[in-house]
Amino acid sequence: MGRGPSIENRKNAEDAKKAKTFTKFIREITMAARAGGGDPAGNPRLRTAIDKALHNNMTRDTVERAVKRGTGEGGGQAVEEVRYEGYGPGGVAILVDCMTDNTTRTVAEVRHAFSKQGGNLGSSGSVAFQFAETGEIIFDIREEPALEEKILELALDGGADDVQSEDGFVDVLTSPANFETVKAKLEAAGLKPIEAEVVMRPSNRVAVAGEAAETLQALLDWLEELDDVQEVYHNADLPAAS
Incomplete structure (x- = not known):
C-alpha cells in the first residue's frame, strides 16, 4: 500500500x-x-x-x-518594485506585483508562466484600469454572527466606504488613506481581523469554470511560486474548491 x-x-x-x-x-x-x-x-x-x-x-x-x-543601514542589493499586467485563460485580468534585483530575469519568468498556461503578458496599463487600490479588513464571524452589526457601525463611523457580508465573513472596504484609521477603530473595540491590507481590488469579476478555471488556477499557482513575485491579483470568479 x-x-x-x-x-x-x-x-x-x-x-x-x-x-x-x-x-x-x-x-x-x-x-x-x-x-x-x-x-x-x-x-x-x-x-x-x-x-x-x-x-x-x-x-x-x-x-x-x-x-x-x-533605510540604508543594512546594506544589501538594490531591489525595485515592478508590476506586470496580462490576461489569463477565460479573459481574466491579472496583475503581478514583484520586487526584484534583476528585472530581466523577472519578466522572463513571468512571461514564461503566462505563455505556458494559455495567457499573455500585456503592456503597462492594459489591465490595471480594471482594479482599484482598496483597503480590506476581513473578519470571520461564523462563531459570533451578532458581531456583524457592531463591525458595520464602527467601520462606517470610522470612515469606511463599504461593508460587505457573505458566508460568515465581513469585508470592510476603505480608501487607502482611511485604512489605518478604520483598522485602529475596529481593533480598539476588541475586534481582530483575519486579514488587513491594502490590495488591488477588481471592479468586476469574470466567471470562469471547467478547463479554463483549472488552467487559470495553474497559472496563478505558478506565478505565486516565483521567487520575485510579491502579490498576484485577478478578477476571476473561480468555483469553490471541492
Whole structure:
C-alpha cells in the first residue's frame, strides 16, 4: 500500500513555504522603509507590513534588520518594485506585483508562466484600469454572527466606504488613506481581523469554470511560486474548491 509523504518531508515542505513567505515580508518591509522612512508611526505602509509579519510569527529582530536595510543601514542589493499586467485563460485580468534585483530575469519568468498556461503578458496599463487600490479588513464571524452589526457601525463611523457580508465573513472596504484609521477603530473595540491590507481590488469579476478555471488556477499557482513575485491579483470568479 502506498504511503503519503513522511512527517519529515511534510515539515521540510512547510519550512520552505514559511521561508518564502518570510522573504516576501522582508522585501515589503524593506521597500516600505525605503519609500517612506523607517518610523512606522509616520509610515502607514511600513506599519501594515510590520503588523502582517509579526502576526505571522516573524521575529522583531528580523523586522528591524529589514527596516534598517530599507533605510540604508543594512546594506544589501538594490531591489525595485515592478508590476506586470496580462490576461489569463477565460479573459481574466491579472496583475503581478514583484520586487526584484534583476528585472530581466523577472519578466522572463513571468512571461514564461503566462505563455505556458494559455495567457499573455500585456503592456503597462492594459489591465490595471480594471482594479482599484482598496483597503480590506476581513473578519470571520461564523462563531459570533451578532458581531456583524457592531463591525458595520464602527467601520462606517470610522470612515469606511463599504461593508460587505457573505458566508460568515465581513469585508470592510476603505480608501487607502482611511485604512489605518478604520483598522485602529475596529481593533480598539476588541475586534481582530483575519486579514488587513491594502490590495488591488477588481471592479468586476469574470466567471470562469471547467478547463479554463483549472488552467487559470495553474497559472496563478505558478506565478505565486516565483521567487520575485510579491502579490498576484485577478478578477476571476473561480468555483469553490471541492
